[in-house]
Amino acid sequence: MGFFLETLLGGLMTGMLYSLVALGFVLIFKASGVFNFAQGAMVLFAALAMARFSEWIPAKFGIDNVIVANVLAFIGAGIMMFIVAWLIEKLVLRHLVNQEGATLLMATLGITYFLEGVGQSLFGSDIYKIDIGMPKDPVIVLESLFQGGVMVNKEDLIAALIAAALVALLTVFFQKTKTGRALRAVADDHQAAQSIGIPLSTIWVIVWCVAGVVALVAGMIWGSKLGVQFSLTTVALRALPVVILGGLTSVPGAIIGGLIIGVGEKLSEVYLGPYVGGGIEIWFAYVLALVFLLFRPQGLFGEKIIDRV
């Protein structure tokens, strides 16, 4: 039982990181109808910026305090993401208003490679680490219930708290503010949104910024666990099934979808792996996504597809 819980927890933690990346997809899709393939590249870019700024800033200004240095690095990386968002709107999206979804998808594919390249030439292409001072030592809980108890990483717990806070913040932003309402309006109909005085370009910059910050948080957590390296971009591919599962337009869907896939991967690997020869973790998410596409194409929480004939 203790082992089962540990596997479950491990799955939830991985799942949470998938959720964060998926969240970036959902935000941009909701607000601009663009399936942003570049979300993974944005995670890499943000994590690289964060990692290098946390080296450069203390070296340059002689700051010893780890927390101050990290906060400054986070702000610096945040500003980088703002610049990226602004440039993407100015140079790409603005010229593709009212184009087909496929056109926009191809454009984001281009942005992906561009960001990967520029990120590495700006910040270097080695493996870097982000040390935000999270405690690495595991704690054993529930010792009285099971033999040996359950091992939990403090680091994972803190990461989970950060992610939860971010989601709560985004929910309030989307549901309770005028800007949030404008974002949802733009997602549904560009022309109508303009007719009631919503400025499209500003909205797009805002939403890409928000997605950039989400990418930054995802990159920061992921990077502090496993180091910042090129393979971070493949995280985006792992988040695709999450988005299919949760529904492209649902923030809660992205979260729950991520957790389901994280847990499903780990449990199936541990409990089914021995019977089918292992390696389930790699394809489990995609098969699950396929099943969903067949039986519930809008995902768990996606907008119901209403067909008027």
Next chain:
Amino acid sequence: MNAPHAMMPLPPDAPPLEQVHAKKIGDVILDIKNISLRFGGVKALTDISFNVKEHEIRSIIGPNGAGKSSMLNCINGVYTPSEGSITFRGQTFAHMNSRQVAEMGVARTFQNLALFKGMSVLDNIMSGRNLKIKSNLFMQALRIGPAEREEIKHREFVERIIDFLEIQAYRKTPVGQLPYGLQKRVDLGRALAMEPQVLLLDEPMAGMNVEEKQDMSRFILDVNDEFGTTIVLIEHDMGVVMDISDRVVVLDYGKKIGDGTPDEVRNNEDVIRAYLGTSH
């Protein structure tokens, strides 16, 4: 016009429309001069001039493809006319985008519904108030002080519109699930939420049955009466237009072929020919 209408009086048991329809038509509010619009080699509009006076219901009619929607889109800033000028409240503009036009107090509805389908009726109409909400993001998110009061104030206004359009039962329903006639009302509601000085209606009765058309006509007349909103209406069904309009412009093949009161237009030779066809 005076200060924006802060309150919308409810019509609890309105007397017959003909009696209420007391006119208080004012000066020219919108002046369209020599507008031409070309798409490549295609001339959508050729040298169109007409004006709209404050508080009136002005209709633009014409057969399919006559350029009615193009005209509306020029006024709304979606298209930039190739030639000519549009003067709104003494301010002339050549280049305009939809957003600037919205800020000047012009709202519109769409021929092919352009609603925010995933959002509730309430949120759709509320989005029309976006330009009027002034408190900042953080205050709204935290629901503190002025932001809270402001939200309540706007919500009250939106509730009045919902009552007015008789869609109370669907407040929380996602708009995409409503029948067509009701979606048209939500579209109108969103435009009304902007408290516009000029309301552009693009075929508000297209695809409706007789009853729905009567309802919509009543709403349009009520808006005009109660708020004094100036209305520019595009319709392709002559009958309805003649009943509710003060003055009518007739377009055919992008050219103006008639302009005047419904009676004048009805007896205009060119108009009759455009609608009924001639034997060449």
